[in-house]
Amino acid sequence: MRLLEVRDMIGRLAGLLMGIVEAPINALEGFMGRKRMPYLFLAPNLLLFGIFTFLPIAIAAGYAFTGGTELFVSDRPFVGFDNFRQLLACEDYLRPGSCRESLFWTAIWNTLWFVAFNVTATLLAALVTALILNRAIAARGFFRAIFFYPVLLSPVVIGLIWKWFLDRNGLLNAFLQILGVPPEIFLLDVGWSRFFVVVVSVWFHMGFYTLILLAGLQAIPKDLYEAAAIDAASPRRTLLRITLPLLGPNLLVVLILLMIRSVQIFDEAWVLTNGGGPGTANSFIVQYIYQMAFGSDLRLFGLASAASVLMGLVLLVLTLIQLRLGRKMES
Amino acid sequence: MSHGFNPIGFLTRTRRPGRIEITDILSWLWLIAGTLAVLVPVVWAGLSSFKPAAEITRFPPTLLPRTAVETSVQGYEKPLSLWTVTIDGKTREMAMVRRIGLKAQMVDPQSPEAPVSVDVRAMSPVQKLTAATENYTDPLTRFDFLTFLKNSVFVTFVATLLTLIVNAMAAFALSKYRFRGKNAIFVLIISTLMIPLTVVMVPAYLVVVGVGLVDSLWGIIIPTVASPTAVFLLRQYMLTIPDELIEAARVDAASEFRIFWRIILPLTAPALAVLAIFSVLWRWNDFLWPLIVLSSRENFTLQVGLNAFQGEFSVQWHYILAMTFLSLLPVTAVFLFLQKYITTGIAGTGMK
Numbered sequence: 021m022r023l024l025e026v027r028d029m030i031g032r033l034a035g036l037l038m039g040i041v042e043a044p045i046n047a048l049e050g051f052m053g054r055k056r057m058p059y060l061f062l063a064p065n066l067l068l069f070g071i072f073t074f075l076p077i078a079i080a081a082g083y084a085f086t087g088g089t090e091l092f093v094s095d096r097p098f099v100g101f102d103n104f105r106q107l108l109a110c111e112d113y114l115r116p117g118s119c120r121e122s123l124f125w126t127a128i129w130n131t132l133w134f135v136a137f138n139v140t141a142t143l144l145a146a147l148v149t150a151l152i153l154n155r156a157i158a159a160r161g162f163f164r165a166i167f168f169y170p171v172l173l174s175p176v177v178i179g180l181i182w183k184w185f186l187d188r189n190g191l192l193n194a195f196l197q198i199l200g201v202p203p204e205i206f207l208l209d210v211g212w213s214r215f216f217v218v219v220v221s222v223w224f225h226m227g228f229y230t231l232i233l234l235a236g237l238q239a240i241p242k243d244l245y246e247a248a249a250i251d252a253a254s255p256r257r258t259l260l261r262i263t264l265p266l267l268g269p270n271l272l273v274v275l276i277l278l279m280i281r282s283v284q285i286f287d288e289a290w291v292l293t294n295g296g297g298p299g300t301a302n303s304f305i306v307q308y309i310y311q312m313a314f315g316s317d318l319r320l321f322g323l324a325s326a327a328s329v330l331m332g333l334v335l336l337v338l339t340l341i342q343l344r345l346g347r348k349m350e351s
Numbered sequence: 352m353s354h355g356f357n358p359i360g361f362l363t364r365t366r367r368p369g370r371i372e373i374t375d376i377l378s379w380l381w382l383i384a385g386t387l388a389v390l391v392p393v394v395w396a397g398l399s400s401f402k403p404a405a406e407i408t409r410f411p412p413t414l415l416p417r418t419a420v421e422t423s424v425q426g427y428e429k430p431l432s433l434w435t436v437t438i439d440g441k442t443r444e445m446a447m448v449r450r451i452g453l454k455a456q457m458v459d460p461q462s463p464e465a466p467v468s469v470d471v472r473a474m475s476p477v478q479k480l481t482a483a484t485e486n487y488t489d490p491l492t493r494f495d496f497l498t499f500l501k502n503s504v505f506v507t508f509v510a511t512l513l514t515l516i517v518n519a520m521a522a523f524a525l526s527k528y529r530f531r532g533k534n535a536i537f538v539l540i541i542s543t544l545m546i547p548l549t550v551v552m553v554p555a556y557l558v559v560v561g562v563g564l565v566d567s568l569w570g571i572i573i574p575t576v577a578s579p580t581a582v583f584l585l586r587q588y589m590l591t592i593p594d595e596l597i598e599a600a601r602v603d604a605a606s607e608f609r610i611f612w613r614i615i616l617p618l619t620a621p622a623l624a625v626l627a628i629f630s631v632l633w634r635w636n637d638f639l640w641p642l643i644v645l646s647s648r649e650n651f652t653l654q655v656g657l658n659a660f661q662g663e664f665s666v667q668w669h670y671i672l673a674m675t676f677l678s679l680l681p682v683t684a685v686f687l688f689l690q691k692y693i694t695t696g697i698a699g700t701g702m703k
Contacts, residue, residue, distance in 0.1 A: 036447065039614055045608040057607040058524035062536065065521035065577045072574035073543050076554035083554055092558055149385065152378045163382045165690045168391050172682050172693070174636035176654045180661060180675045184399060184668060189410040197411055199518040231694055284549045286576075287638045291658055306549045313553050316641055325553045332550035336514065339545045 053094025084237070084326040089319035096322070103326035124327060126300045127308040130214075133281040134304065137218045142169065142278055145226050147271070150233035151263075164234070168227035176223070177186060183207065183221045210301040215300050217289050224288060229274050235262070236270030276342040280335055286310070305331055400672035403483040407669045418481040422446055424463045429569070431458075435475040436469050444477060445469070479537050485671035490660075496674055498649055499656035502568055503678075505635040506641075506652055510572045512631045515623055522585035523611050527597060537586070544579045548640060556643055570644040571637070571652070581626055588622035589615060628689055632682060653678050 049057055072275035079093065084103055111118035116125035153164055172176065185191055186206045193203040206212040240263065246260045262270075287305040290296065296303035305327065313324035399407060401416040421430040422481060424446050436457060440543075443455040448466055455474065458466045524530075525537050548555065555574065564570035592615065600610045616623070637653045645651055656685035657678060661671050684691040686693070 042606070042608055042612070046606045049606055049608065054607060057528070058528035058530045058533075061520040061524035064517045065540075065582065066536070068517065070538060072555065073546075073577065075541075075558050076551040077543070077546055078408060079554035079557065079634035080551050084559075099602075117529070148381065152381055155378060157375075157382075163688075164385065164694065166386050168690075168694055169683075169686055170389060171619065172632055172636075172686050173679060174638065174654050174682070176638055176657050177636075177675050180657065180671060181396040183661075184396050184672060185505075187668070189408050189412060191391070191395045191412065196412045203410075210505065223392075250672060257457050259374050268453050280547075284547060291661070294662075309549070309552060310639075310643070311596070315555070323558075328550050328552060332546070335550065336545065348451055350540070 038074040067101070068156045080325060080330060080332070084329045089321070091319075091321065099149045099252065099322065104321045104330075106323065107326055107330070110124060113329045121323075122310055123303065127303050127305045129153055129304055130261045130301070131285070134218065134221075134285055135279060138221050138282045138285075139275065141218060142220050142226055142229060143220055143271075143275060146229035146233055147276070149226070151193070152235055153234055164231070167230055170224050171227045173224070175287030176291050178220060179288045180226050182207070182223075183292055186216060208298050210298060213293055213298060213301055217285075217292060220288055220292055221282075221285065225278075229278065233267065233270055236267050240266045255257060269348070272345050273342060276338055276345065280338050280342070281339075283331065283335060362642050371497050396672050397676050400486055400487075400669070400676045401482045401484075402668045402669060403481065404486075405668075407672075413478075416481050417478040417485065418483070420477045420479050423458055424458060424460050426463050427458075433460075434474045435477055436474045436686065437647045438467070438469065438473070438564035443476075447474075456499075483669065486669045487677065488630055490670050494660070495648055495651070496653075496660075496677075499651050499653045500677075503635060503653040504649060506568055506572055507631055510575060510634045511573065511627055511630040514578060514581055515627060518581035518626075519585050519616060519619065519623065520611065521582050522589055523615055525582065526586045527592075527594065527615070528536075537582075540579050540582050546585075552639075552643065559644055565644060566650055568645075568650060573639045575634075575637075575640070581630075584621060584626060585622055588619055597677045625692060628685065628693060632685065635678075635682060 087099035088096050103244040109120040116122045119125045285304050309324045309327050311318040403418050420433040421432045436445045448456040454468050456466050457469045559570050641652050641655045
């Protein structure tokens with residue numbers, strides 16, 4: 021009853037609004053002619069795209085070749101490859117300390133390790149969960165929903181929830197005390213904090229990939245399994261010869277998508293580790309860009325842009341691979 | 352047939368009716384462990400958000416929010432805390448007057464004339480269940496959280512509305528008209544999907560400063576309105592609407608805008624609904640872009656405000672958790688009611 025009233029009101033309000041908008045647009049149609057109307061429909065979208073998407077992309081590459089701390093391009097001196105040289109000047113890339121921008125290389129190595137662990141753990145967890153949820157199991161919808169729930173939460177909320185869970189006085193330490201293990205301040209320990217950044221990331225995103233893999237599993241024709249059952253194929257054979265090969269393209273897409281997103285880790289790690297701590301143990305590449313440009317009045321916009329361009333190139337390669345795979349899947 | 356544990360067999364075997372196998376048990380274990388892993392941190396934060404400030408840092412923690420029971424005793428100005436005390440094998444409730452080292456001076460509330468000295472190891476506090484609602488009301492009244500909340504609601508609502516209208520209009524043009532440059536425009540829009548915000552962070556900020564939207568709520572609304580995902584989703588849906596409907600309307604001399612508004616939009620409702628849900632979730636949760644654009648406190652959204660607050664008051668966990676939980680509630684409500692829409696929406700489009 022109430023809901024219907026509300027809907028009715030919204031409908032009438034929208035109708036009123038449209039009545040106001042419609043008259044001038046119809047007048048424009050009379051003026052421009054019907055053939056040109058699609059341009060009018062596209063105009064607001066393209067205007068916003070042009071200003072806030074294409075313009076930044078167009079500026080991005082050139083911006084990396086300028087220096088100084090001014091924001092606007094016209095006020096910035098052209099410095100050629102200086103920013104890139106500064107980022108890449110290094111005696112030994114394996115030791116970030118020997119690089120001119122040691123923070124950049126620390127971030128790169130942290131990000132690489134994070135990507136390796138996060139991609140492996142998320143993919144395995146999502147695959148196992150999807151395979152289990154694909155079985156004829158009771159309460160399937162419930163479990164699917166539960167695993168998916170964290171995907172919808174905000175990274176800040178997730179960071180804070182886990183920070184509290186891992187607190188010195190948190191629940192994990194309370195469990196450990198029951199087991200007789202002394203309490204640990206997990207987020208102040210280099211090893212533990214890195215471990216839990218991966219745990220939280222898997223916890224956060226696993227449900228999304230589970231859903232994609234589950235859709236892939238359910239698209240495998242059932243008669244293939246029936247045929248395998250008639251041939252008395254072992255479960256191992258069924259998995260290796262039917263399920264995984266047919267899921268293969270989905271797995272690859274998920275793998276690339278996971279890599280693209282893992283490289284860009286920032287939000288939840290930033291909140292969880294108080295900005296990349298302890299020290300720089302969890303400082304990742306997006307955080308480096310953010311801090312160079314916007315953190316504590318450094319205003320090293322050129323350096324940040326150069327780092328963005330380098331990361332963008334990596335992402336571009338991954339995206340092209342993804343598109344390639346997508347096209348292969350379709351054909 | 353006997354066999355040891357075979358992880359591959361366990362994952363692929365389909366259930367034989369009427370028999371419970373080891374694989375079923377392992378599947379259930381995985382699912383239940385996963386469910387606990389998802390729920391425990393969230394529920395723990397929710398329960399903790401109702402604990403009083405004095406209780407929240409107690410270790411080991413109590414599961415439920417509890418608080419000490421106090422009682423007023425004749426002859427004492429302030430209310431005294433109530434304890435369960437064991438004296439000479441007998442247990443009774445007494446009020447604590449003061450505590451000196453390992454001894455505490457206690458009185459019986461019924462006969463407050465004769466205080467006794469009790470070993471602190473022989474007493475435990477009397478507690479009752481509580482809900483420290485001040486954890487919620489304080490940040491909303493004394494700190495700026497009501498402002499953050501208003502900003503978040505405003506941004507979410509306005510941005511979603513604009514996203515739906517602007518992108519539906521573009522999708523209408525790209526799906527129901529033939530015109531010069533149509534394919535080029537579509538490819539151009541879709542190709543921006545490949546460039547995430549993190550790559551163009553600095554120039555995007557520059558543009559927002561340039562058009563004077565920096566540190567304003569419109570600075571986080573307007574730049575995110577035109578969305579390639581939305582255009583793509585709506586265009587694909589509109590392609591399935593038969594052109595005859597439009598032709599018939601034109602015969603009736605309907606204007607193009609009227610066709611869009613009266614015919615196309617109502618028929619696109621299912622796709623618009625999915626898009627609206629995602630748009631709301633995305634705006635409500637968005638962090639990095641607002642963090643860059645907004646600088647003054649009165650413009651913070653809930654997420655940016657939460658982040659700032661936890662940096663400034665890192666020991667005020669009772670407030671932080673209450674506001675975390677407040678920010679989580681709308682999302683949880685959306686999830687509970689629209690779970691089916693969301694999961695099928697993702698499986699169908701692969702967007703988040």
